[in-house]
Amino acid sequence: MVRGRTYLILAVLVAVVVLLNLPAPVARRVEAGAADNLLPFQNVLTVLGRRARAALRAVSGGAGGREREAALRLEVASLRAALRALDGLEHENAALRRLLDFRKRSELRLAACEVMSRGGTDGWWEVVRLDRGTADGLKEGLAVMTADGLVGRTRAVSRHTADVLLITDPSSQVACRVVRVDAVGILRGGGVSAGGDPRLDMLAGARPLGMDYIRKDVQLAPGDRVVTSGLGGVFPAGLPVGRVERVALDASRLFQRAEITPAADLARLRYVFVVLP
Amino acid sequence: MGFVLIAAALAQVMWPPVALLGRVKPPLLLAAVLYYALCRDTGAALVAAVAGGILHDALSPAPLGYTAFCFCMAAWAAGRARDLVMSDSLVTQVFFGALTAVLVTVLLGILLIRAEVLVSPAERVVWRAGGQLVLGGLVTPAVFLLAGALDRLVGNVARREPIDGFE
Numbered sequence: 001m002v003r004g005r006t007y008l009i010l011a012v013l014v015a016v017v018v019l020l021n022l023p024a025p026v027a028r029r030v031e032a033g034a035a036d037n038l039l040p041f042q043n044v045l046t047v048l049g050r051r052a053r054a055a056l057r058a059v060s061g062g063a064g065g066r067e068r069e070a071a072l073r074l075e076v077a078s079l080r081a082a083l084r085a086l087d088g089l090e091h092e093n094a095a096l097r098r099l100l101d102f103r104k105r106s107e108l109r110l111a112a113c114e115v116m117s118r119g120g121t122d123g124w125w126e127v128v129r130l131d132r133g134t135a136d137g138l139k140e141g142l143a144v145m146t147a148d149g150l151v152g153r154t155r156a157v158s159r160h161t162a163d164v165l166l167i168t169d170p171s172s173q174v175a176c177r178v179v180r181v182d183a184v185g186i187l188r189g190g191g192v193s194a195g196g197d198p199r200l201d202m203l204a205g206a207r208p209l210g211m212d213y214i215r216k217d218v219q220l221a222p223g224d225r226v227v228t229s230g231l232g233g234v235f236p237a238g239l240p241v242g243r244v245e246r247v248a249l250d251a252s253r254l255f256q257r258a259e260i261t262p263a264a265d266l267a268r269l270r271y272v273f274v275v276l277p
Numbered sequence: 278m279g280f281v282l283i284a285a286a287l288a289q290v291m292w293p294p295v296a297l298l299g300r301v302k303p304p305l306l307l308a309a310v311l312y313y314a315l316c317r318d319t320g321a322a323l324v325a326a327v328a329g330g331i332l333h334d335a336l337s338p339a340p341l342g343y344t345a346f347c348f349c350m351a352a353w354a355a356g357r358a359r360d361l362v363m364s365d366s367l368v369t370q371v372f373f374g375a376l377t378a379v380l381v382t383v384l385l386g387i388l389l390i391r392a393e394v395l396v397s398p399a400e401r402v403v404w405r406a407g408g409q410l411v412l413g414g415l416v417t418p419a420v421f422l423l424a425g426a427l428d429r430l431v432g433n434v435a436r437r438e439p440i441d442g443f444e
Contacts, residue, residue: 005319005320008319008320008323009319009323012323012324012326012327012349013349015327015345016327016330016342016345016346016349018342019327019330019331019341019342019345020340020341020342020343020346021342022341022342027340027341030331030335030341031334031335031341033335034331034332034335034336035335035336038283038286038287038336041283041287042287042290042291045287045288045291046291049291117290117291118293118294119293119294119300119302120290120336120337120338120339121286121289121290121302121306121332121333121334121336121337122289122301122302122333122337122339122344122385123294123299123300123301123302123405124337124338124339124385124386124389124395124397124405125337125338125395127337127338129290155338156338163338165338169396170396170397171395171396191396191397191398191401
């Protein structure tokens, strides 16, 4: 019995060591396989989650007017719920029309995707999972954007899913340019902190993006538009990124550092475009 | 076991991160592993830990195997105490849920930062450990309840029979 347990522990230890030392392509295949196989269940949960949220909103919206008679309250509540549902549909319709319009106007080859989940299993990284993968022409390292601006780049791509590293993640780096003064720099995600920027809304605790290595001799002003420079080779040039919020010298005092507010609403991502090569 | 782990993994993925607690997600997979560590034998616990860890890493940007290692440590630590505690007790579940969630968060954070896979200040690891302490303590009893009910339903463990009116 004791020997059996020892063998088992040894087998598990070996399994963990093998897992930790798997060659990158094999590890990627295992991850992609898991992502693809779990996709149908994840889809079901996504839809159920959205419906539950919509129902909750409808119920909470119908809680007012306690003074009125019960029947009347019920009727008002149901009418409100119906209106709210219509309002939600109208909003979604408008958002989709805007995206469609953007897609028509854009000269880039774009693949429209829906965001399925956020933060992976643990929330260490600022990532979202999309419902498209290599089967739709996606691959690693492609720019992801909304009609408003840059969102991030694709990271791990399976046949039917793609993970996107958002520009708010501290490991994200984007070569950018301030349009008015034609100054380049590297945009990094700010990560999260206990006291974050309330303007970043649902990303409560998110720090603004930081643009480093900007030349000292250029005069930046709040509101200056920032776009991708195309120098890094990952993102095409000219994609809108955000606006300058604050500028200061960095710790070395050799360069300027600017705080950037993202143009895209990263807190409420639902539909995004992947820029195809 | 497979069903419980997959259901826990999917629920954990779909759960939005809790901003105030360091953008952590409730450790449902860890709670499922803990269930097997406290209610079953060492073999089941370690198999659950490895399988749960692979699922966890496959659905996040973490390199494969890191979480499996952390889960194995947590399962081993909890399994050592199996004979000393009552796994049915709410206090046990809350205590082990909170403690192992902190252990896994800190261990995983250190491993990921040292491997330069994660760019994160140390204070965020502490902040997240605090968040996991709260969420781990909250979700573990619920996972124990559901996994236990499922095990009884499919006949993996004997149903509770009342003895002289007491369960």
